[in-house]
Amino acid sequence: MHKQPAHNACYTKLSEIIQANRHIDGPLIQVLHQAQELFGYIPTEVQQFVAQEMEIPPSTVRGVVTFYNFFRTEPQGQHTINICLGTACHVKGAQRIVDVLVDELGIHVGETTADGRFTLTAVRCVGACGLAPVMMIDDEVYGKLDREKVREALQRYAA
Numbered sequence: 125m126h127k128q129p130a131h132n133a134c135y136t137k138l139s140e141i142i143q144a145n146r147h148i149d150g151p152l153i154q155v156l157h158q159a160q161e162l163f164g165y166i167p168t169e170v171q172q173f174v175a176q177e178m179e180i181p182p183s184t185v186r187g188v189v190t191f192y193n194f195f196r197t198e199p200q201g202q203h204t205i206n207i208c209l210g211t212a213c214h215v216k217g218a219q220r221i222v223d224v225l226v227d228e229l230g231i232h233v234g235e236t237t238a239d240g241r242f243t244l245t246a247v248r249c250v251g252a253c254g255l256a257p258v259m260m261i262d263d264e265v266y267g268k269l270d271r272e273k274v275r276e277a278l279q280r281y282a283a
């Protein structure tokens with residue numbers, strides 16, 4: 125069950141955006157981008173609001189939100205961990221690092237920790253293959269990872 129995502133002012137603004145986009149071609153993606161900017165993510169409540177305001181089926185909105193991976197249906201954590209699953213990292217044991225992260229954080233890829241500190245996502249190559257296996261936390265690259273290095277990196281963001 126999702127929490128109520130935001131203030132009513134965001135819904136008012138979203139309603140204005142929908143009205144303004146109503147008559148252009150293919151407005152749904154545009155509207156959803158703006159919805160994500162307003163709320164930070166697009167939970168079920170917001171999807172339903174968009175469907176109702178645009179007079180389209182909720183399943184259409186849900187379909188678009190889930191098809192494009194730049195749309196998020198869960199709140200984003202304070203820090204984003206991008207574990208690289210590109211070829212070089214895969215060969216150097218990226219899956220083991222995923223397992224360490226899952227162990228340490230208690231969440232799976234695509235989820236956010238209950239305290240809202242970390243969101244764990246996977247990417248394909250961050251351009252630091254020489255340091256494989258690699259993860260990024262926000263804009264910081266951490267390479268040649270093992271369990272200890274993952275722990276040390278996470279501790280930096282613990283405060």
Ligand code: FES
Pocket residue numbers: 208209210211212213214248249250251252253254256258
């Ligand atoms: S494959 Fe992981 S950084 Fe390139």
